[in-house]
Amino acid sequence: MIKKILLVLMLMVCASGADENTKKGEVDHMAIAIAMVYDGKYDTAKSELDLVDINSPELDRAKYYTIKGTLASKTNQHEQAVENFIKAIDETKKLVYVSPKEAQDKKRKYLFKIGSTSKVVQEIKIDPEFERNRQIKIERLYANLSQSYYKLKEYKKSVEALDLSGENGRNKSGLFAFRADCYWKVGEHSNAMEALNYGYKKFSDVQLLKQKYFYLSELKLYKAAVETAKVYIDKAGKKEDDYLYLAQMLIQAKQTEDAIMILEEGKMIFPSNPTFGLMLTNVYLKKEMPHTGATILENTANIDQKYLKDSVEAFRQVKDYSHALYLNLHVVDQKDNIKQKIAMHLERGEFEQITGLKDAMMRNGMHDDENMIYVLAYSYYMVGDYENAEIYLQLINDNDLFQKATIIRKNIEKCKVNPRECV
Template identity: 25%
Template sequence: MKYLTARPIGHLMIVFILGYYCSIGWAADKKSQPTDFIELAAVMLKDGHSDRALIALQSVDLKDKKTDLVRFYTLQGLAYLNLNDFSAAKDSLQLAVKNGQKESVIFAYLAQAHYALKEYRDTIQSIDKAGEHASKANLITLKAQAYWHLKETAAAINTLDEGQRLYPKDFSFLRRKVFYFVELELYHEATQLGRQYLKRSKAAVEDYIAIGSALRLSKQYHEALDILEIARLQFPNNEVVAKQLAHTYLDLGKLNSAAFIFEQAALLNPDLQAEAAEIYRRAGRFHKALILNESISDQKVKLKQRLSILLALKQFERAANMESSLYRSGLLDDQEVRYALAYALFSSSRFPEANKHLDHLKDAELFRKGTELRRLMEICKTEPWQCT
């Protein structure tokens, strides 16, 4: 599920690279460097030009005993990591360690490469070797995610709990735990934690939507309503909240509630008028649907929906009189619309016109229905008393 993905690797890179350059001295002996290409690559990498850094490193003579291999492979690994070439990044960083890189931050970088390559056990092991860096919020999240992918759910949740303990004002751990509980089908706990997160974190509308949607997709409709109704009160003008709430009511079969929400949302976005009218139609409130249908701007949507409403109201003459409008809009290319019009004409005793439209039906099911209409028309001609 999307909400279980880790934070972008690029975000972690920025955090770690800045910390790396600001707080860690490379302690390089300039006499050991036959050229300045390594120094040039370091500057380019720091300035965000990872591709240029790799080009500079290509000019380094690795056979020269004076070459600082630790620094070379570290810089190369960081450059590859920045360019999302995770396999190459892992190889270079491991060579840096093999050649004597002692800085524990190297394992933080390795953890990112392993995670991107879905090597989750190696991710955890690298984080455990990252020393003080292992307690950084981003690495705690990465570790929890690695445990989660390994289906070690208790360890994943315990890791998030540790993150909460270390960073009590960072509510991302609590948020992620909500989605873990949803995935584990612990819906009651997920709802309780979700409410706690939304209350404590001064959550954005996106958080309400994400948690409500997760519960809805898990078919926990009443729990989803609890979250989305609160969101509707706090963000009355948010269209996505309105849609999610309306669709949750639809999932529960509460058509009138869903239609009303769409109707209210249409005051801000008239494009939603058609959905409101359609749901009212499905709910059997045909006159209400017809009123809303008048305001729909998309003529094809308006005419097609209007035809279906008039048929439901058994106002066959009005439906049949839509023929020219349906023709001008191109809707008669839709075989279902053409059959509906033919039915309206049949019900208005305009048999020749109905037959003309039935001649155009190619769809097997609609052709069968058309054949039945023709049979009924013949009965009406010979025994009109049966059609009154």
């Protein structure tokens, strides 16, 4: 929007006509500057503006400051943009109508401002078309001023300027979103909501509803946020992110059953998105329904294999080892595969199964993983293979594991002296 208004402003100042000096063959630096701004040649535009005689009584100051403000805005010099747009507004307000006949009179051609001591001031006439165009220029300048204030994070002033921009501040739904954003940033939440409500009533733009339910959720007004979100989804169409956000709000509002319903619906509508399954899993875990959560996670792993390892862990947690081991067969990463097998065998006291995995462990470079080496040594100890237990205990250097290894060594010595103690 800002680019469009800036372009309109430049075209309007161009259309205001060349100076008298231009007619005499002199260079119109402002016209060149406008063309350079339009072409994106900002350095050249600045150079041309620097050549303008700002003390000339013929200078159209409203045009001059408008161009300077536009250039500053384009080059992200927002403080200068604000300064120049304010000057442009003031100068535009001072302009008075001069008829074509008066413009030809050289004695009167300089009298363009209210407050002149010349007798011509008494002859000033009100021209409706002139006043209408003046107001249009002023309102567009306020629209640009609003944007520049926003860039400077002066949000209150941004809204004030927008209020003075007439239709330019009310003719698009996005301007009400912009206005609401400004109010929100200065903590005027009720004004932000009012702006969104008014904008939606005027334009029926569902994006304003979306912004509203975001704000309501930030205020932790979850019930109102959920109601608004449902209206938004109904009008805007079903989108993955909106379903997920609504479900998250319901979870935060402790409306778990509604959250499950939304997630289940989203899961059916968007079957290729694993996030619905992951969120459902977490919901069921919080409801202390881990087996249901594990089953949903398995279905999610069918959509995206990277969740297969987590699915195995979920079934291990509920002690459904047979199904966990079945799923483990499909875990591609061999290190993860073996570690999960070892964890399940260890929980079940199946030490011979662990020692049987020794070769697979070594093939997959797990001899550097001291935790796994300790488990292997411990398993050999538990099945009475003290010789292999000693071999792997000697590979341990980690302080905590070394202390545990020392205890096992002492037990092995006892077992060797009196095997009955190890029965």
